[in-house]
Amino acid sequence: MDILNRLETYAKVLSQEPMRKHTTYHIGGNVDYYIYPNDILALMNVVDLLKEQQIPFHVLGRGSNVLFGDEPYHGAIINLDKTFNDYYIEENGKVTVQAGCSIINLAVETAKRGLSGLEFASGIPGSVGGALFMNAGAYKSDMSAVVTEVCVYKDNSIVWLSKEQLEFAYRHSIFQKQRDWVILACRMQLKPANVYEIQALIESRRQRRIASQPLDKPCAGSVFRNPKQMPAWKIIDEMGYRGYQIGGARISDKHSNFIVNENDQATAHDVMALIEMIKTQAKKEFDIDLITEVEQLNWKK
Numbered sequence: 001m002d003i004l005n006r007l008e009t010y011a012k013v014l015s016q017e018p019m020r021k022h023t024t025y026h027i028g029g030n031v032d033y034y035i036y037p038n039d040i041l042a043l044m045n046v047v048d049l050l051k052e053q054q055i056p057f058h059v060l061g062r063g064s065n066v067l068f069g070d071e072p073y074h075g076a077i078i079n080l081d082k083t084f085n086d087y088y089i090e091e092n093g094k095v096t097v098q099a100g101c102s103i104i105n106l107a108v109e110t111a112k113r114g115l116s117g118l119e120f121a122s123g124i125p126g127s128v129g130g131a132l133f134m135n136a137g138a139y140k141s142d143m144s145a146v147v148t149e150v151c152v153y154k155d156n157s158i159v160w161l162s163k164e165q166l167e168f169a170y171r172h173s174i175f176q177k178q179r180d181w182v183i184l185a186c187r188m189q190l191k192p193a194n195v196y197e198i199q200a201l202i203e204s205r206r207q208r209r210i211a212s213q214p215l216d217k218p219c220a221g222s223v224f225r226n227p228k229q230m231p232a233w234k235i236i237d238e239m240g241y242r243g244y245q246i247g248g249a250r251i252s253d254k255h256s257n258f259i260v261n262e263n264d265q266a267t268a269h270d271v272m273a274l275i276e277m278i279k280t281q282a283k284k285e286f287d288i289d290l291i292t293e294v295e296q297l298n299w300k301k
């Protein structure tokens with residue numbers, strides 16, 4: 001039985017799948033196996049099988065924080081969005097949610113039930129798994145403010161890790177060091193509050209995003225983390241790069257910490273060329289080492 005047949009025992013598998021279909025940048029070469037495991041047992045078998053066959057893999061959510069290289073990726077992408085997206089919401093604000101659930105959907109559903117805490121996430125187009133990995137955040141809040149425990153598949157076991165074990169910091173979690181762990185689910189504690197006030201806050205933030213972000217173009221949100229000295233967009237502006245374009249990739253005219261895929265023609269190399277140019281110049285002009293927020297997958301180091 002070949003590897004594809006074996007994987008298909010446990011999952012829906014797409015072969016030679018273009019990653020541009022699975023990233024919000026609309027960028028990325030073909031991956032050998034794009035895998036939707038049927039359930040938790042199947043997922044464990046898929047991970048074990050990939051490890052046994054020494055096939056490299058990543059777990060991906062909505063691909064909204066990823067710059068995936070243009071070359072073919074001889075490995076596998078596991079995606080939990082279709083089969084791991086259940087959630088349970090108690091009236092007292094205790095939420096249990098699987099990693100593939102959209103964080104926007106969860107924010108909407110918890111808001112409807114008069115639970116406050118996820119307003120910051122209502123415009124972040126990722127999965128719960130991706131949000132935990134990144135400790136995604138906005139408006140002075142982030143995942144670490146609401147998460148109490150995370151369920152992980154690691155070292156052949158399923159374990160619940162407490163928030164204290166997750167090393168949450170600004171756009172950082174322990175998962176960025178433990179690349180072969182699979183985030184399965186988490187528990188959060190939200191606070192009961194007035195439904196109309198929560199929904200009004202979400203709506204005002206939606207308007208702010210529409211006004212300030214290039215949401216009509218393929219992108220992956222903020223490219224650089226904000227250094228302590230000043231916001232990344234300001235550094236880029238002061239260097240005069242707003243609107244600068246290489247190939248199909250352009251520093252957004254609307255928000256200079258966003259790089260957009262202009263007319264869907266950009267390659268990962270175009271985006272990377274802009275990133276490298278900005279980093280080099282920021283070091284030269286401001287002596288600041290900019291750190292990318294966007295994850296680079298399928299890049300040779």
Ligand SMILES: Cc1cc2nc3c(=O)[nH]c(=O)nc-3n(C[C@H](O)[C@H](O)[C@H](O)COP(=O)(O)OP(=O)(O)OC[C@H]3O[C@@H](n4cnc5c(N)ncnc54)[C@H](O)[C@@H]3O)c2cc1C
Pocket residue numbers: 024058059060061062063064065066080099123124125126127128129130131132133134135136137138175181182183184213215219220221222295
């Ligand atoms: C228009 C726009 C606006 C954005 N605004 C914000 C914002 O305000 N704040 C913010 O923080 N981010 C923002 N982002 C970036 C992005 O949406 C977030 O980082 C989001 O949390 C990523 O989730 P994802 O499911 O898309 O993760 P992916 O991009 O799919 O993955 C990100 C990383 O997480 C890993 N990962 C994903 N799921 C799992 C899992 N189950 N187990 C193990 N590892 C996993 C992947 O391997 C990858 O390394 C924005 C993006 C866009 C396009």
